[in-house]
Amino acid sequence: MLASRLLWRYTERRRWSFIARGFTEAANINGSAVPNSYSGIESVKRKRVFGIAAHIDAGKTTTSEAILHASGSLRRARMGRVDRGDTALDFLPAERERGITIQSAAATFDWGDHRIFLVDSPGHLDFTFEVERALRVMDAVVVVIDAVAGVQPQTETVWRQADRAELPRLLLVNKMDRDGARLDEVVEEIQAHFGVRAPLVQYPLHGDDGTFLGVFDLITLEVRSGELLPPEICLKSLMVRAQSSRDALVEAVADVDDNVMSLFLEEKPITPEILSESIRKACAQRKLVPVLCAAALKDLGVRELMDGVVGFLPSPSEKEEPLRAQTADGRQLEIENNHEGMFVAQAFKVTHDGHRGRLVHFRAFSGTLDNKKLAIWNCNKQKKERPSKWLHMLADTFTEQERIECGDVFAMVGLRYTETGDTISLDSSKSPILDGMQVPQALCSVSIETDSPSAQRDLDEFLAKRLAEDPSLRLVHDENTGESLLSGVGELHLESICDRARSELKLDLHVSQPRVAYRESVRGESDHVEDYDAQIGMARLTARLRVRVEQLKEPGAANIVQVKGEHWSRAQKEALADGLEAGLARGRILGYRTQGISAVVSAPPGEEEHCSQYAEAALRACCSKAAREAMAAAEPIIVEPMMKVVIDVPEEYQRELMNMLAHPTERRGRVQSSAPLDWRNDATTYVRINATVPLQGMIGWTSKMRSITKGRGTFSMELDGYEQVPTVIRDSLVKGIH
Numbered sequence: 182m183l184a185s186r187l188l189w190r191y192t193e194r195r196r197w198s199f200i201a202r203g204f205t206e207a208a209n210i211n212g213s214a215v216p217n218s219y220s221g222i223e224s225v226k227r228k229r230v231f232g233i234a235a236h237i238d239a240g241k242t243t244t245s246e247a248i249l250h251a252s253g254s255l256r257r258a259r260m261g262r263v264d265r266g267d268t269a270l271d272f273l274p275a276e277r278e279r280g281i282t283i284q285s286a287a288a289t290f291d292w293g294d295h296r297i298f299l300v301d302s303p304g305h306l307d308f309t310f311e312v313e314r315a316l317r318v319m320d321a322v323v324v325v326i327d328a329v330a331g332v333q334p335q336t337e338t339v340w341r342q343a344d345r346a347e348l349p350r351l352l353l354v355n356k357m358d359r360d361g362a363r364l365d366e367v368v369e370e371i372q373a374h375f376g377v378r379a380p381l382v383q384y385p386l387h388g389d390d391g392t393f394l395g396v397f398d399l400i401t402l403e404v405r406s407g408e409l410l411p412p413e414i415c416l417k418s419l420m421v422r423a424q425s426s427r428d429a430l431v432e433a434v435a436d437v438d439d440n441v442m443s444l445f446l447e448e449k450p451i452t453p454e455i456l457s458e459s460i461r462k463a464c465a466q467r468k469l470v471p472v473l474c475a476a477a478l479k480d481l482g483v484r485e486l487m488d489g490v491v492g493f494l495p496s497p498s499e500k501e502e503p504l505r506a507q508t509a510d511g512r513q514l515e516i517e518n519n520h521e522g523m524f525v526a527q528a529f530k531v532t533h534d535g536h537r538g539r540l541v542h543f544r545a546f547s548g549t550l551d552n553k554k555l556a557i558w559n560c561n562k563q564k565k566e567r568p569s570k571w572l573h574m575l576a577d578t579f580t581e582q583e584r585i586e587c588g589d590v591f592a593m594v595g596l597r598y599t600e601t602g603d604t605i606s607l608d609s610s611k612s613p614i615l616d617g618m619q620v621p622q623a624l625c626s627v628s629i630e631t632d633s634p635s636a637q638r639d640l641d642e643f644l645a646k647r648l649a650e651d652p653s654l655r656l657v658h659d660e661n662t663g664e665s666l667l668s669g670v671g672e673l674h675l676e677s678i679c680d681r682a683r684s685e686l687k688l689d690l691h692v693s694q695p696r697v698a699y700r701e702s703v704r705g706e707s708d709h710v711e712d713y714d715a716q717i718g719m720a721r722l723t724a725r726l727r728v729r730v731e732q733l734k735e736p737g738a739a740n741i742v743q744v745k746g747e748h749w750s751r752a753q754k755e756a757l758a759d760g761l762e763a764g765l766a767r768g769r770i771l772g773y774r775t776q777g778i779s780a781v782v783s784a785p786p787g788e789e790e791h792c793s794q795y796a797e798a799a800l801r802a803c804c805s806k807a808a809r810e811a812m813a814a815a816e817p818i819i820v821e822p823m824m825k826v827v828i829d830v831p832e833e834y835q836r837e838l839m840n841m842l843a844h845p846t847e848r849r850g851r852v853q854s855s856a857p858l859d860w861r862n863d864a865t866t867y868v869r870i871n872a873t874v875p876l877q878g879m880i881g882w883t884s885k886m887r888s889i890t891k892g893r894g895t896f897s898m899e900l901d902g903y904e905q906v907p908t909v910i911r912d913s914l915v916k917g918i919h
C-alpha cells in the first residue's frame with residue numbers, strides 16, 4: 182500500500198497538470214448517466230461513434246459488455262458474460278445460445294461528458310454485409326486482439342475492411358490475464374503484418390506471481406488501475422522497465438509530428454498534453470495506431486480503453502473528408518460534417534421490435550433535427566415520411582429523443598418507405614443521396630419447409646421481416662418444385678436465420694443441405710444474325726439484328742450490354758438493351774443466372790438504313806432471341822464461387838486438413854502455402870494454411886474442422902472470384918445430382 186501511495190504522490194508531482202478525463206467521473210456515476218447538456222459544436226465534439234472488430238473469440242462482446250458496465254448504463258449490478266449467456270448486446274436468443282454476435286446493435290451511453298455510440302458488428306465471416314454496413318456508420322474502430330493468439334485470420338479481414346472504409350483505429354490487446362500473453366510480440370506482429378506504426382501507450386502491470394493487475398499510462402506516467410496495486414510493485418523499477426516503451430512511443434510520435442520531433446532532438450520536455458494531442462492527430466490521419474492492453478473479463482483496462490476512445494479517436498466533425506452525395510438531378514454535393522449544415526442521415530438497418538414494430542436505424546452525418554412537426558424527406562424514394570418517435574438505443578431498450586444531431590446513431594418508428602441504404606433529409610429540393618451500401622452476392626441457398634399450412638404462414642411472415650431487415654437475404658419460390666429457396670451470403674448466415682425461426686416460432690423446419698449458387702457464363706465468342714418475322718394480331722413484325730457475345734476478363738463481373746449504331750431512336754435503343762438483358766438473363770445449360778458476358782447488338786453490316794422501320798416489340802424479341810443463340814454458340818460454361826481461405830491450426834492437424842482441402846472430388850481446393858506461425862500456445866506450434874477452395878468444398882467445413890481440431894483451429898474466407906466447374910461437376914449438375 183505504502184509503495185502505491187508513494188507512487189501516486191510521485192506521479193502527482195509529475196502530473197504536468199494532466200486532467201483526469203472521463204474515467205473518474207464515469208466511475209462515479211454508476212447507474213445514472215450524466216445528461217448531455219452541451220449543444221451545437223460543443224455537443225458534436227463530445228461524440229464518439231465507434232465499433233469493435235475482432236477475430237471470433239478475441240473478446241469483442243466481453244469488451245463491449247465491460248464498457249457498458251463501466252459506463253453505468255446497464256441497470257443491473259453484475260457484468261454480463263458470454264459464457265453465461267446474459268450479455269446486453271447479444272440480445273437475440275440465437276446469439277446467446279451460440280455465444281456469437283449476429284446482429285449489429287448500437288448502444289448509446291455517456292462516458293463522462295462524452296456521448297458514445299458503440300456500434301457492435303458481428304465477428305463472423307459469413308455476415309460480411311453486417312460488417313460492411315456497421316463500418317459505414319462508425320467513425321473509428323477498436324480492433325481487439327487476443328494477447329495469446331495474436332493476429333488471426335479474421336483480424337486481417339477486419340483490418341482490411343477498416344482500411345477500405347478509411348477508419349482510424351485503436352488496438353486493444355485483450356486477455357492480458359491469460360498464461361502465455363505476449364504483448365510485445367503481438368505488437369511486433371501487428372507492425373510487421375499491417376505495416377503500421379503501432380506504439381504502446383500503456384505499460385502492463387504484473388504482480389510478483391505474474392498476475393495482470395492493470396496498466397501504467399505511458400503518456401501521463403500514471404498508474405491507472407492503482408487501487409489494485411500490491412505493495413511489491415516498486416515504482417523505480419517500474420519506471421525503468423517502462424522507459425523503453427515510453428521512448429518507443431515518443432519516437433513513433435516524433436516520426437509523424439515535426440513539432441514533437443524538434444522537441445525530441447532539442448531534448449526539451451514533451452508534455453503529456455503535447456504527446457496526447459499529437460497521438461490524437463496522427464490517429465485521426467491514420468498515421469499511427471495507439472495500442473492499449475486489457476483483460477476485459479476481469480474488468481481491467483476497460484476504463485482506460487474508454488479514455489483512449491475519448492482522447493484519441495476523432496469526433497464526427499473531425500472527419501478528414503467531407504461526405505459526398507448526389508442530388509436528385511445528378512449533381513455532386515459535398516456534405517459538411519457539422520451540426521449547422523443540412524440535416525442528412527442514412528438508414529443502415531431495419532429491424533422489427535415486438536412492441537414498436539418496424540424500426541429504421543440511422544446515422545446522422547450532418548445537421549440537427551429538433552422539430553418533430555416537420556416531415557422527413559426520403560431522398561431515394563422521393564417520399565415524405567412522418568416518424569412517430571426518435572430513439573436512442575441500448576441493446577434492446579430505447580430512450581426517446583427530442584433532438585437528433587450530427588454524429589448520432591438513432592432509430593425512428595413509424596417510417597413506411599425507408600429501407601437500408603436510403604438517405605433522409607429535410608430538404609426535398611436538394612434531395613441529397615449518399616452512396617448506397619454494397620449488398621454482397623448470395624452465394625449459397627437452402628430449401629426450407631414446414632409441416633402445416635399454419636406453420637407455413639408463420640414462417641412466411643417471419644421470413645418477410647428478415648428479408649426486409651437483411652438485403653443480403655433472398656427468397657425464391659420455385660414454381661416447378663414448389664420449394665422455397667432461401668439464399669444468403671453463406672452457410673452460417675442461413676443457419677442463423679433458420680435457428681432463429683426455430684427458436685422464435687417453435688416450429689419444426691425442414692432445411693436442406695446448403696447448395697452453392699452456381700452461375701453460367703461463356704468461354705468463347707460468337708456472332709449471330711437473327712431474322713425475326715412474326716404475325717401478331719393484324720401486324721407483321723420483322724427485324725434483322727446481329728449480336729456479338731464474348732467472355733469478359735473477370736468471370737465474376739456483371740454482364741455488360743451495349744447497343745451500337747447511331748441510327749436507332751431512343752425508344753429503339755431501350756428496346757434493344759431490354760432485349761439483350763432478357764436474352765442473357767438465364768444461361769443455356771441449366772438456366773442459372775449469367776455473369777461475365779459482354780454482348781453487343783447492332784444492325785448487320787450494310788443494313789443500317791432499314792433500322793428505322795423496325796417496331797420496338799420486334800427489336801426486343803429479335804434481340805433477345807439473337808442473344809440466346811449467340812450465347813449458345815460461345816461455349817457456355819457453369820462457373821462457381823471460389824473462396825480465399827486462411828486457416829490457423831496446431832501443427833499436428835496441418836497434414837490432415839491440407840489433404841482434406843486438396844481432395845480432388847470432395848473439396849477441390851488448391852493450397853497455396855502453409856507455414857508455421859511465430860507464436861506458440863500451450864507449447865503448441867500453429868501453422869497458417871492459405872488456400873483457394875470452391876465454396877462447394879467449404880460446405881460443412883466449420884463443424885468438420887472443429888471436430889478434427891477439437892475446436893483449436895480458426896479460419897476466415899472471402900469471395901475470391903469465379904471459376905469454371907470441372908466436367909464431373911457439370912455433368913452431375915446437369916443430371917440433377919448436386
Ligand code: GDP
Binds near residue numbers: 264358359
Ligand atoms: P467475441 O467472439 O470476440 O465476441 O469474444 P467473446 O467476448 O465472446 O469472448 C470469447 C471467450 O473469451 C469467452 O469465453 C470469454 O469469457 C473469454 N474472454 C474474453 N475476454 C477475456 C479476458 O480478458 N480474459 C480471459 N481470460 N478470457 C476472456
Ligand code: MG
Binds near residue numbers: 304
Ligand atoms: Mg461476440
